[in-house]
Amino acid sequence: MTFDRRIFNFAAGPATVPEEVLKQAAAEMLNWQGLGASVMEISHRGKEFMALYEETLRDLRTLMSIPETHEILLLQGGGIGQNAAIPMNLMPLGKNGPKADFLVTGIWSEKSFKEAQKYGVAHQAASSAAEKFNTIPARSSWQLSDDAAYVHYCANETIGGVEFPDIPDVDGKLLVADISSNILTKEMDISQCGVWFGGAQKNIGPSGVTIVIVRKDLMGHSMKITPSIWDWSLQAATQSMHNTPPTFAIYMAGLGFKWLLKQGGVKAIAQRNQEKANLLYDFLDQSSLYENRVTKAYRSRMNVTFFLKDENFNAEFLAQSHAAGLVALRGHKAAGGMRASIYNAMPLAGVQVLIEFMRDFERRA
Template sequence: MKHIYNFSAGPAVLPAEVLQQARDEMVDWHGSGMSVMEMSHRGKEFMSIAAKTEADLRELAGIPDNYKVLFLSGGASSQFAMVPMNLLRGKKSANYINTGEWSKKAIKEAKRYCAVHIAASSEDANFTYVPPQNVWNIDREAAYLHYTPNETIGGVEFNWTPDLAHLGVEMPLVADMSSSFMSRPLDVARFGMIYAGAQKNVGPAGLCIVIVREDLLGTTVPGTPTMFDYKTHADNDSMYNTPPTYPMYICGLVLEWLKKKGGLAEMERINIAKANLLYDFLDKTDFYHCPVGKADRSRMNVPFTLKDTGLDEEFLKQAKEQGLVQLKGHRSVGGMRASIYNAMPPEGVKVLVEFMKEFARTHA
């Protein structure tokens, strides 16, 4: 099999060890005679998988006991509606920070259920920076404040956690962590709720992980479907309906891999080194350009353009020939994007940088 480095933004690269273990266990999980994908979600075999997956997640992320962990279908995009449905709790408005395309999608959906107050936005500079907290204008009567710590498309990342207490604001902080979840240590207690699609750093598409403080459960907007009520899932240990069992299993294998790698602190160290290698090169050349402000650059998604955009297709063609795939930027912004999630080995970034150097030398 040809070896490639997959820089896809999601579904993204998974650890080779995880894929190999899943292959070995495909038709017979631990002597059960069954594949995980054909097990009853209420059988003792899968219940043991689910319990260990949650336990490992709680251990790695340091999740306090007063938070529920939910394994849901529908991806993070379903949470754009489920957040206001569950967290408005009788209030009429919610705060949102607008830092890119995924923030905009969350805002658009929330407007179906409440008045959305844009507490800060970087749209004035085409979403190339994170608005500093000292310029935020927060509606203090709103139900919560929602933000997107890492914008997958634009490559902008909060390299700090908002401190609402410092601003004298008391309300839940809600984060769509889809593309940075488990890439660095978490202080879960600073959040009312965290949600993340699994297909970036912790598993395949089809699973969304929700971490929500218990006191925020139980009050939904009128007409909320049973399946969209977090309490429904919390009260049933994510087994109210058949959950995404196989993605949960793969997620569990990824979490085991993360523990073997040394946990989130070690993962952060590796991710910083990978990102620095690529950004340092981009900053030393005028052949390529990264549009994001240095303080707000994503460790996960690195967008860049070529000086001559007429070379884009040739760049992608030659990159693919070298085993470097999925580098084309999102259709809404163009250019290139290298997604270097947890499972991207440092060697992949090194090979990419060497290719970029050679391509620039031969096309300058």
């Protein structure tokens, strides 16, 4: 099926990009800044791109209130790449050899936990697997190690629709946060974590660039086996240009940051995001056909998972919603059901139209 209009795209990533950003990119595609070429065609070391690069970093520092104690790296390889880079850069800081603790609250933190096992001792300090990743384990049940280099957690589990409401208390230990799916969606105290990382393809722009925010004193401790492309200190020394950077993705991220600033910054977008999530969860909670299975205190604002209580209607629900221009609502294959990802660029109108469709479908089911 093809559309002659913009759809409401509820995909988990790559996800919706603000229409204003897409239009600017289209207008500048053939002639960026009067150079007679697109931003993809100019040297990444030329003065024009370097000016763009520095402005992109400044805007991100402004949006997230990133102090000068933390370096910003714009890398490739996504969160999966950082699942290897983080242990290779930080595990040597363990008191008795390479070791790290993991809070396993979904598929993505589980992937991080399994990848880290290749580089040292990965200790599962907490897990909600027994609860089908529908909650976050009680703080009293966490078994944090005394000799781990850091504690890793995923702030928002895209697949299961589980989100930490606050930065977890880990008794003052070094904390690493995977913010791939809730970066720039609410205010975060950068000083509370040694490392923050996430891809751009959910709340910022297209895929291709991975943001790593790392406390400067944590660099320079990498394992000897660390590939140069994953060595944070080397990347910092070369302005994330040890290899050719993803120039178009950085340019698009920069446009995304400008768009966020125009919306009023992170504080303003957080209020909008909460409003969208509240609307959808309130509808689900009163429905006789749909249900959300995540513990209310840990429901994601970004990825709203839900199930039809009679799953015989699944195929028809997906077919009709797609025909109505409500696209990519099928849940991840590991979780089943449905999922509406309502990231920064999803307008309130998109959620309202989705609820109207779901209410009508429920009446007809």
